[in-house]
Amino acid sequence: MSNILVAYFSASNVTAKLAERLAGAIRADLYEIKPEVPYTKADLNWMDKKSRSTVEMNDRSCRPAIADKVENMAQYDTVFVGFPVWWYREPSIIDTFMESYDFGGKTVIPFATSGGSDIGDSGQNMQALVKGAKVEKGKKFAARASADELKKWAEAWL
Numbered sequence: 001m002s003n004i005l006v007a008y009f010s011a012s013n014v015t016a017k018l019a020e021r022l023a024g025a026i027r028a029d030l031y032e033i034k035p036e037v038p039y040t041k042a043d044l045n046w047m048d049k050k051s052r053s054t055v056e057m058n059d060r061s062c063r064p065a066i067a068d069k070v071e072n073m074a075q076y077d078t079v080f081v082g083f084p085v086w087w088y089r090e091p092s093i094i095d096t097f098m099e100s101y102d103f104g105g106k107t108v109i110p111f112a113t114s115g116g117s118d119i120g121d122s123g124q125n126m127q128a129l130v131k132g133a134k135v136e137k138g139k140k141f142a143a144r145a146s147a148d149e150l151k152k153w154a155e156a157w158l
Contacts, residue, residue, distance in 0.1 A: 003075060004028035004158065008082035009035075009093050011044055011053075014143045015113045018150070019082045022111070025151035026158060028080065033097050036065035046086070056092040063096040073101045078109070078157050081126070085114035085140065090122040098126050103133035107157055110138030 006028045008019035016032065023030040043052035056062040070076075083094050090110065098108075110126060112119045119140045127135035139153060 002027060002029045003077045004080070005031060005070065005073075005076040005078070006080045006082065007031045007033055007070065007097065009033040009084075009091060009097070010082075011039055011084055011091075015082050015084050018111070018113055018141055018143065018145060019080075021145070021147045022080060022082070022150040022154065025147040026154050028078075029076075031070050033093060034067040035093055036067045053086060053091070057087045057089075059092075062092045063099065064093045066093065066096055066100065070101065076106065078107045079103070080109045080111055080154065082111045082113075083122075085112045085117040085119060085122075088117050088120040089125055094122075094126070095129055098129040103130040106133045108133050108135040109154070109157055110136070112138065112140045113143055114140055 004026060006019050006023040008015050010016035019030065039052065045051045046054060048054060056064060081094060081097070083090050108126060108130070110119060110122050112122065119138050123135050123137040
């Protein structure tokens with residue numbers, strides 16, 4: 001067991017691959033944030049104003065349910081949280097994740113993937129959801145970022 005966790009949500013497997021490389025590079029435990037109700041391709045159609053993802057992102061209070069829990073979150077001092085950028089911020093399921101645990105005394109570092117958008121205010125948004133934690137600004141990575149690049153970036157918190 002590690003005292004470092006890489007938790008991630010991935011809608012299209014891009015963030016999953018990045019999270020796996022990061023966890024391997026820094027020898028961290030890995031946890032996938034899986035929605036209780038998986039997203040379909042239609043749910044992810046951001047061009048459709050009635051798609052599930054669009055509806056969720058337009059309602060800042062929306063908290064999609066997560067399928068399972070991290071076992072023994074208390075053991076982790078550092079938590080890297082990965083996600084695809086949706087509407088210039090973290091997806092609502094990340095907000096669910098942040099509100100589901102006591103992050104007091106932990107350092108949380110967001111990382112993201114995106115076809116073009118930056119990570120925006122995700123770190124600030126996440127900080128507002130947890131008390132007693134330090135949430136860093138985070139960084140957006142190219143989908144093909146190397147393990148070496150990820151490790152070098154992560155070493156600031158290890």
